[in-house]
Amino acid sequence: MNSTIKHLLSFLLLLSCAAPNAAQLQKNVAPAPNGIEIPANYKSWKIIGTSHRLDKHSLRVILGNQIAINAVNTHQTNPWPEGTVLAKVVWKETQHPKWPDAIVPGAFEHAEFMIKDQKKYPNTAGWGFARWLGLDQKPYGTTADFAQECVACHAAVKDNDHVFTVPVPLP
Amino acid sequence: MNSTIKHLLSFLLLLSCAAPNAAQLQKNVAPAPNGIEIPANYKSWKIIGTSHRLDKHSLRVILGNQIAINAVNTHQTNPWPEGTVLAKVVWKETQHPKWPDAIVPGAFEHAEFMIKDQKKYPNTAGWGFARWLGLDQKPYGTTADFAQECVACHAAVKDNDHVFTVPVPLP
Numbered sequence: 001m002n003s004t005i006k007h008l009l010s011f012l013l014l015l016s017c018a019a020p021n022a023a024q025l026q027k028n029v030a031p032a033p034n035g036i037e038i039p040a041n042y043k044s045w046k047i048i049g050t051s052h053r054l055d056k057h058s059l060r061v062i063l064g065n066q067i068a069i070n071a072v073n074t075h076q077t078n079p080w081p082e083g084t085v086l087a088k089v090v091w092k093e094t095q096h097p098k099w100p101d102a103i104v105p106g107a108f109e110h111a112e113f114m115i116k117d118q119k120k121y122p123n124t125a126g127w128g129f130a131r132w133l134g135l136d137q138k139p140y141g142t143t144a145d146f147a148q149e150c151v152a153c154h155a156a157v158k159d160n161d162h163v164f165t166v167p168v169p170l171p
Numbered sequence: 172m173n174s175t176i177k178h179l180l181s182f183l184l185l186l187s188c189a190a191p192n193a194a195q196l197q198k199n200v201a202p203a204p205n206g207i208e209i210p211a212n213y214k215s216w217k218i219i220g221t222s223h224r225l226d227k228h229s230l231r232v233i234l235g236n237q238i239a240i241n242a243v244n245t246h247q248t249n250p251w252p253e254g255t256v257l258a259k260v261v262w263k264e265t266q267h268p269k270w271p272d273a274i275v276p277g278a279f280e281h282a283e284f285m286i287k288d289q290k291k292y293p294n295t296a297g298w299g300f301a302r303w304l305g306l307d308q309k310p311y312g313t314t315a316d317f318a319q320e321c322v323a324c325h326a327a328v329k330d331n332d333h334v335f336t337v338p339v340p341l342p
Contacts, residue, residue: 043341046215050232052223052264055272061221061232091339093223098327099335101226108340135342156269164270168262169279170214171306 032130033141039065039113042087048072049165052093052103059105062165063087072167079126079161084116086165108135114163124151125162203301204312210236210284213258219243220336223264223274230276233336234258243338250297250332255287257336279306285334295322296333 029038045063052059064072065085071077080086094106112131115121121128129150131140140146154162200209216234223230235243236256242248251257265277283302286292292299300321302311311317325333 044217047218047232047234050221050230050276051267052230052274053272054274059221059223061218063218089339089341096222096335098331101224102335103223103225104337105221105339108342111342132342135340137342160269164267164273166275168260168276169306170260171279171282171303171308 029132029137030139032132032139033146034128034130034144036113036115036128036130038111038130038132038137039085039087042085042111042113043089045069045087048086048167050168051165056090057093058090058109059093059103060088060090063089077161077163077167080116080163082116082118084114086114086163088112088165110134110140111137112140124148125154125158127151127154127162200303200308201310203303203310204317205299205301205315207284207286207299207301209282209301209303209308210256210258213256213282213284214260216240216258219257219338221339222336227261228264229261229280230264230274231259231261234260248332248334248338251287251334253287253289255285257285257334259283259336281305281311282308283311295319296325296329298322298325298333 031037042063042065045065046069047061048064048068049062050060051062064087065083067081067083068086071081071084089111090109091105092107092109093103096102096104110131110133113129115128115130116126117128118126124147129147132138133140151162154164157164160166202208213234213236216236217240218232219235219239220233221231222233235258236254238252238254239257242252242255260282261280262276263278263280264274267273267275281302281304284300286299286301287297288299289297295318300318303309304311322333325335328335331337
């Protein structure tokens with residue numbers, strides 16, 4: 001390989017933001033009781049939505065992997081395509097110290113995921129569910145069937161492929 | 172160039188998400204009255220925060236360009252480095268149709284930006300401010316000095332480099 005091509009390759013590798021920062025990789029995180037591993041680079045994913053849960057006193061952002069973002073861009077989100085991964089990142093609500101009418105994220109609560117794979121997760125509506133609690137990312141649930149709790153709640157949106165999030169409108 | 176290298180280059184180009192989708196590029200958007208052009212690919216930027224403005228009845232997400240994200244990752248955000256661009260994307264609040272205690276984004280309201288360049292914007296606290304309204308992205312303001320309104324409000328956080336957003340804690 002000549003040096004021009006080597007330089008070009010190096011440049012393209014630098015450009016590639018598919019490679020997350022080391023700080024963004026999730027290391028030493030135990031899998032969920034159903035075997036799901038935490039997605040390695042979810043914090044570098046693009047945004048699909050946000051919400052303020054008044055009942056839970058929490059703020060959330062919803063991020064998606066590239067398959068999810070492509071689905072949003074092409075308006076193919078009911079059903080979401082196989083391989084979609086949605087991440088919901090949740091913080092306790094707090095008031096902005098200088099602007100009390102602004103509710104902003106406080107302490108980190110948890111990150112939770114939905115992974116679309118109809119063959120792998122036929123008993124949970126075609127989605128693999130998992131959640132990791134707190135900054136130490138402790139897996140949620142004690143037995144492999146913990147995700148039945150997730151499905152029961154998400155049944156409220158079964159006509160929307162069991163997904164609460166509606167992708168935000170953008171120009 | 173042999174075909175193996177050509178394939179490798181093609182693959183790396185595909186990987187590179189630094190190139191936004193054509194749909195994400197901002198075309199035919201008029202500049203703000205102070206001459207600031209809308210950042211081309213802000214919708215592909217990573218998230219820094221979110222908020223629910225009770226006084227404005229709106230939900231917001233705050234995104235940053237790569238300089239901003241690097242500053243967040245290295246905890247160098249007061250002051251933010253030269254070249255930082257912060258985007259605040261704002262939607263009218265609405266209730267989730269199937270979960271009324273969840274406040275979620277409704278109609279798109281506007282996107283607004285802060286661009287750190289102390290030499291270029293000495294009269295507005297070292298930041299260039301601009302905002303575009305609605306899905307048709309109409310520039311906000313009528314004269315070049317419209318940004319004095321922005322600075323007056325952001326004076327509440329002058330000890331935080333005039334930035335309201337505190338980057339969210341993440342594992």
